Amino acid sequence: MSTSSTQPAATPEPLDIDVMHAPKIPFWRLVSVELRKMADTRAGLWLLITIGVLTAAIVVIFFFAADDSELTFYNFLGATTTPQGFLLPVLGILLVTSEWSQRTTLTTFTLEPSRTRIVAAKTAAAVAFGLVAIAVAVVVAWLAAFLGGTDDAFRDVGLEDFSRFALLQIIAIVWGLAFGLLFLNSPAAIVLYFVVPIAFNVLVSLVSWFQEAAPWIDLSTAQVPLFDTDPLVGEEWAQLAVSSLIWIVVPFVVGLLRVLRSEMK
Amino acid sequence: MIKVERLTKTYGGFTAVDDVSFVCQPGRVTGFLGPNGAGKTTTMRVMVGLTPATRGEVTIGGHHFRSIPNPGRHVGVLLDASAQHAGRNGREVLSLGARTMGLPDSRVDEMLALVSLSDDEAKRRVRNYSLGMRQRLGIAHALLGDPSVLILDEPANGLDPAGIRWMRGLLKSYADRGGTVLLSSHLLNEVELIADEMILIGRGKIVAQGDKQTLLAQHGPAATFVTSLENDRLAGVLRDRGVAVAPAGTGLRVEAAPVDVGRAAAENTIVLTDLRAAQEGLEDLFLALTSDTQRDARSEAGAPEGASA
Numbered sequence: 001m002s003t004s005s006t007q008p009a010a011t012p013e014p015l016d017i018d019v020m021h022a023p024k025i026p027f028w029r030l031v032s033v034e035l036r037k038m039a040d041t042r043a044g045l046w047l048l049i050t051i052g053v054l055t056a057a058i059v060v061i062f063f064f065a066a067d068d069s070e071l072t073f074y075n076f077l078g079a080t081t082t083p084q085g086f087l088l089p090v091l092g093i094l095l096v097t098s099e100w101s102q103r104t105t106l107t108t109f110t111l112e113p114s115r116t117r118i119v120a121a122k123t124a125a126a127v128a129f130g131l132v133a134i135a136v137a138v139v140v141a142w143l144a145a146f147l148g149g150t151d152d153a154f155r156d157v158g159l160e161d162f163s164r165f166a167l168l169q170i171i172a173i174v175w176g177l178a179f180g181l182l183f184l185n186s187p188a189a190i191v192l193y194f195v196v197p198i199a200f201n202v203l204v205s206l207v208s209w210f211q212e213a214a215p216w217i218d219l220s221t222a223q224v225p226l227f228d229t230d231p232l233v234g235e236e237w238a239q240l241a242v243s244s245l246i247w248i249v250v251p252f253v254v255g256l257l258r259v260l261r262s263e264m265k
Numbered sequence: 266m267i268k269v270e271r272l273t274k275t276y277g278g279f280t281a282v283d284d285v286s287f288v289c290q291p292g293r294v295t296g297f298l299g300p301n302g303a304g305k306t307t308t309m310r311v312m313v314g315l316t317p318a319t320r321g322e323v324t325i326g327g328h329h330f331r332s333i334p335n336p337g338r339h340v341g342v343l344l345d346a347s348a349q350h351a352g353r354n355g356r357e358v359l360s361l362g363a364r365t366m367g368l369p370d371s372r373v374d375e376m377l378a379l380v381s382l383s384d385d386e387a388k389r390r391v392r393n394y395s396l397g398m399r400q401r402l403g404i405a406h407a408l409l410g411d412p413s414v415l416i417l418d419e420p421a422n423g424l425d426p427a428g429i430r431w432m433r434g435l436l437k438s439y440a441d442r443g444g445t446v447l448l449s450s451h452l453l454n455e456v457e458l459i460a461d462e463m464i465l466i467g468r469g470k471i472v473a474q475g476d477k478q479t480l481l482a483q484h485g486p487a488a489t490f491v492t493s494l495e496n497d498r499l500a501g502v503l504r505d506r507g508v509a510v511a512p513a514g515t516g517l518r519v520e521a522a523p524v525d526v527g528r529a530a531a532e533n534t535i536v537l538t539d540l541r542a543a544q545e546g547l548e549d550l551f552l553a554l555t556s557d558t559q560r561d562a563r564s565e566a567g568a569p570e571g572a573s574a
């Protein structure tokens with residue numbers, strides 16, 4: 001049973017651990033572990049599969065439901081933002097909260113004591129998932145447009161459009177991640193993620209004073225130009241930045257501080 | 266080596282760990298012993314940076330845990346075997362650890378074999394693991410990075426007798442090869458057999474530390490079980506010397522060290538058939554040292570004395 005491989009690192013053990021020659025865990029490895037953690041449980045895997053399947057399904061539905069003249073690559077791609085915009089935040093939330101609800105933080109933070117690095121790795125993983133999601137959407141939309149689109153199905157699509165959709169999905173997933181970090185609890189984060197922005201959006205549209213300020217303080221309003229074919233103008237960028245600051249950066253930072261200070265139980 | 270210096274941890278007004286200092290030496294198994302809620306887990310959590318200390322510090326191999334790069338390669342930790350994702354299978358739990366530390370997947374197989382988790386069991390989800398299987402997985406995880414320091418919170422928890430014996434052997438040989446081992450328990454018997462060094466903690470304070478002999482010599486009311494061909498005469502001789510004697514089973518229980526009992530018998534040419542230190546010496550010591558910290562007040566005062574044997 002006792003193989004030589006269980007031998008303590010050095011015999012006889014030096015009193016001091018030699019840290020000079022020990023490399024840190026490379027960041028990419030932390031990210032790869034975070035990506036893997038999302039896919040190695042049934043819940044996570046099914047969420048990923050669901051995102052993929054719904055992305056394809058919505059394109060098929062659009063294909064049959066929309067007018068023939070509307071069957072363009074751009075419209076197919078636009079259709080995928082609905083299911084993805086709905087589910088990617090959940091992915092972002094679970095990326096953080098599943099660790100807390102399952103108490104795996106105990107092992108995660110004893111293997112990498114820098115909590116900032118772990119949160120950074122989770123954020124990078126979230127962005128990677130967002131990019132993969134948009135890549136899947138592009139492939140599915142391209143296939144649909146190629147197979148059944150109008151004659152000029154690919155008119156007017158440029159890199160601009162891809163990056164706008166990518167930005168949209170990355171905002172969605174990082175927003176979820178920030179809420180996950182803030183609440184560190186899956187049900188709370190998911191419910192509040194869906195309820196609070198919608199409630200706020202309703203409030204903004206009802207109260208006249210808010211209507212003026214809406215694009216600055218309401219992230220869903222600020223995102224509207226991203227669905228448009230016209231490039232964003234300077235003010236729209238500023239509005240997107242300010243409302244992202246309020247809805248994403250602030251919860252993220254508060255959540256991070258909480259994670260840095262709290263006891264891992 | 267683990268060095269705990271004047272460590273204090275308070276929660277609001279409650280002091281969970283109170284000015285605790287001790288050292289765990291390489292090549293030795295150190296047992297960390299105390300009743301429920303004594304502060305063992307809290308101390309170990311501070312060691313690995315999961316809980317911030319209020320005062321004092323802990324260094325491992327001369328460093329704060331958080332400044333050791335890739336600490337899994339140096340310090341193996343098992344704090345709570347049930348703190349694993351219930352939906353992950355055992356092998357995957359180890360694979361994630363191995364990947365984080367930058368170890369080959371073959372290491373996972375080695376560890377699974379080491380803790381006797383079969384291929385089939387390793388593919389099961391942790392949710393469906395028995396307590397002992399979780400504990401084995403946790404031990405495997407702690408050993409994964411081939412560390413020189415092991416910090417294990419109640420590692421024997423849930424293991425079957427064979428498993429406990431196996432673990433004892435494992436940790437002993439680990440220490441023999443130069444590793445530093447700290448393990449906690451609230452069961453004296455468990456620690457007594459394996460630990461070279463013992464640290465007794467009660468209500469956040471260290472009440473005693475040292476090896477078994479030192480502890481007994483310093484604090485222990487030495488007691489001996491003795492059986493002879495002439496128990497009555499031996500009892501008389503001992504009582505004459507002012508030593509308390511009580512019948513126990515087929516022999517006597519004497520409140521004196523075995524050497525004194527043996528000497529008394531030799532001087533009076535009484536043939537002994539059995540002479541040994543009373544096993545509960547350390548247990549009594551443990552209970553006595555932690556008595557004011559014990560949650561079950563020792564209602565039947567003195568019961569451990571006469572009634573045992």
Ligand SMILES: Nc1ncnc2c1ncn2[C@@H]1O[C@H](COP(=O)(O)OP(=O)(O)OP(=O)(O)O)[C@@H](O)[C@H]1O
Pocket residue numbers: 263276279281299300301302303304305306307308450451
């Ligand atoms: N976050 C916390 N807030 C308040 N009190 C706490 C907290 N964590 C631990 N404690 C208290 O600190 C004390 C020490 O707990 P600890 O878990 O270290 O005990 P232990 O020696 O490991 O006990 P056991 O043998 O039962 O595992 C307990 O009274 C516990 O309730």
Ligand SMILES: [Mg+2]
Pocket residue numbers: 305306307418
């Ligand atoms: Mg404990």
